[in-house]
Amino acid sequence: MKNNRDSFISGFFKLESAGGIILMFAAALAMLLANTPLQSYYTLLLDTPVEIRVGALEIAKPLLLWINDGLMAVFFFLIGLELKRELIEGELSNKRNIILPGIGAIGGMVVPALIYTYFNIGDPVAMKGWAIPAATDIAFALGILSLLGSRVPTNIKVFLTSVAIFDDIGAILIIALFYTANISLPGLLIVACCIPILVFLNKRGIESKSVYLLVGIIMWVAMLKSGVHATLAGVIVAMFIPIKSKTEPHYSPLKSLEHDLHTVVAFFVLPVFAFANAGISFINISSEQFFHTVPVGIALGLIIGKQVGIFGLCWLFIKLKFTNLPSGMSWSSLYGTAALCGVGFTMSLFIGSLAFEETGINLLFDERLGIILGSLVSGVVGYLVLRASLRSNV
Numbered sequence: 001m002k003n004n005r006d007s008f009i010s011g012f013f014k015l016e017s018a019g020g021i022i023l024m025f026a027a028a029l030a031m032l033l034a035n036t037p038l039q040s041y042y043t044l045l046l047d048t049p050v051e052i053r054v055g056a057l058e059i060a061k062p063l064l065l066w067i068n069d070g071l072m073a074v075f076f077f078l079i080g081l082e083l084k085r086e087l088i089e090g091e092l093s094n095k096r097n098i099i100l101p102g103i104g105a106i107g108g109m110v111v112p113a114l115i116y117t118y119f120n121i122g123d124p125v126a127m128k129g130w131a132i133p134a135a136t137d138i139a140f141a142l143g144i145l146s147l148l149g150s151r152v153p154t155n156i157k158v159f160l161t162s163v164a165i166f167d168d169i170g171a172i173l174i175i176a177l178f179y180t181a182n183i184s185l186p187g188l189l190i191v192a193c194c195i196p197i198l199v200f201l202n203k204r205g206i207e208s209k210s211v212y213l214l215v216g217i218i219m220w221v222a223m224l225k226s227g228v229h230a231t232l233a234g235v236i237v238a239m240f241i242p243i244k245s246k247t248e249p250h251y252s253p254l255k256s257l258e259h260d261l262h263t264v265v266a267f268f269v270l271p272v273f274a275f276a277n278a279g280i281s282f283i284n285i286s287s288e289q290f291f292h293t294v295p296v297g298i299a300l301g302l303i304i305g306k307q308v309g310i311f312g313l314c315w316l317f318i319k320l321k322f323t324n325l326p327s328g329m330s331w332s333s334l335y336g337t338a339a340l341c342g343v344g345f346t347m348s349l350f351i352g353s354l355a356f357e358e359t360g361i362n363l364l365f366d367e368r369l370g371i372i373l374g375s376l377v378s379g380v381v382g383y384l385v386l387r388a389s390l391r392s393n394v
Contacts (some may be wrong), residue, residue: 003217019266020143024270027278027345027372033157034279042279059224067354071269073220078226078265080238081258086165087147088243094315099323100314103161105172108341109134112305124295128366129355131174133301133374135347136233139270141340144379151390153328154190160337163310171347172235176344179354180228186224191233194219198240206331207253212237270346277349280368289366298348303377306342311335319346336385342378344371 033042051060055096061069066175112133120126141160145152194272199209216237226231245251289295311334317323352367 002082010061017104018143018146019270020104020139020141020146022267022271023137023139023274023346024143026274030275030277030279034281035252035283039279039283046276046279054272059221061130066272067226068350069230069274070220071305072350074261075234075265075269075273076172076231077216077238078258078261079172079232080235081241081254081261083165083235083240084241085243085254086162087260092162092165096160096323097158100317100326101162102166103323104161104310104314104338105170105318107309108136108167108306108338109170109309110162111309111312112301115301115305116297117303119293119300120187122295126297129298129352130368131171131178132348132352132355133298133305133344134372135165135171135344136164136167136306137345137353137375138168138339138344138348139266140343140345140375140379141370141382144340144343144383145386148163148387148390149381152386153263153333155326155328156333156337156386159326159329159334160340161237163266163337163341169339169348171351175229175354176232176353179351184225187222188225188228189230190222191219191226191236194222195236198237202242203241205242207242207245207247209253209257212241273346273350277353278345278368278372280366280372285369290369294367295370295373298367299374299377300375302342302344302348302371303381304345307335307338307381308380309340310338314338330389332389336382336389337387339384340382342382343373343375344378348375 007282027351030042033039046062046064048063050062050063050066051058061066113130116130116133117127120130141164142157144193145160147158152179181373197215198212206212216233219237220230223233238330241257243252243254245253314334315331325331327336348371349368352371358369
């Protein structure tokens with residue numbers, strides 16, 4: 001059993017790390033296209049109208065929003081599957097294992113949000129982006145961690161992943177509570193009707209992926225029309241996927257689906273999202289935009305807020321004897337991991353799109369500047385600190 005668990009964790013990290021590296025290339029390609037004569041074609045591609053109509057039901061969006069609302073629902077579905085598995089039989093099923101990363105995640109969300117608020121408290125429009133620096137990008141972070149090779153202890157990887165999972169839970173709650181449009185009651189009623197169906201399917205042990213997919217699509221469309229962000233449908237459906245089969249003792253529908261989706265998400269969904277959202281043009285950007293309070297608040301939230309929030313609260317709770325420093329981790333490696341959590345790329349871009357781009361607000365700044373700068377500096381600092389720490393522990 002232990003060998004199977006170790007091989008699963010090893011495979012998971014290899015996949016996430018490789019996906020993180022591809023994510024970097026996708027983001028770099030988007031920035032390259034946005035700063036060359038090909039920019040007009042890049043913009044034209046993302047603005048391409050895509051429409052689906054069935055009778056009176058119509059969904060018409062530019063390609064960019066299909067990526068952000070549609071493909072990212074698959075990403076959130078995978079997050080839901082991972083969360084359920086971890087809570088039932090993974091690292092988070094043991095209460096002792098959730099205290100430190102849980103506390104770190106709280107600090108890593110609250111302190112960056114406070115730093116952003118400090119810079120933007122007087123601007124109600126800018127304050128819409130308060131949650132942007134609270135996110136952590138697990139794929140990108142593990143991609144950077146993989147550069148350190150096999151000398152990285154498993155407990156560091158587990159801690160980083162656990163913090164990111166708690167971070168994702170926080171992001172899901174933030175999106176549900178704070179980033180919704182005008183609420184439509186008919187759409188919410190359809191969503192409410194889908195939930196008992198999912199409960200019935202789960203209780204009966206139905207394992208057919210197509211049945212859950214059908215209910216999930218209906219829920220996604222209803223969410224889209226309700227004003228609650230459609231990606232949350234993925235999380236809800238994932239909670240009802242059976243983790244154990246009633247007919248095959250050694251088969252898990254949830255783990256099978258999670259395994260299949262990991263490849264799709266790591267090598268397609270997230271790179272496509274990064275390509276569509278990371279294309280910043282620096283051609284006409286002024287110094288005023290660089291030093292606007294929004295990108296400054298985001299960058300400092302990711303760089304300083306994550307380090308102070310995660311390391312500071314973890315240090316405090318360890319010193320107060322509420323929990324212990326995991327074996328294989330030193331104070332310096334804990335600090336390096338906290339810095340690495342400042343890589344907020346994918347989730348920060350996603351929340352940024354909800355806060356500003358999808359609202360149609362025309363602002364004189366680009367929040368992606370702060371996201372990319374903050375993530376880049378955090379990644380470099382985390383890598384250098386961890387490299388020095390792991391070298392000294394050899």
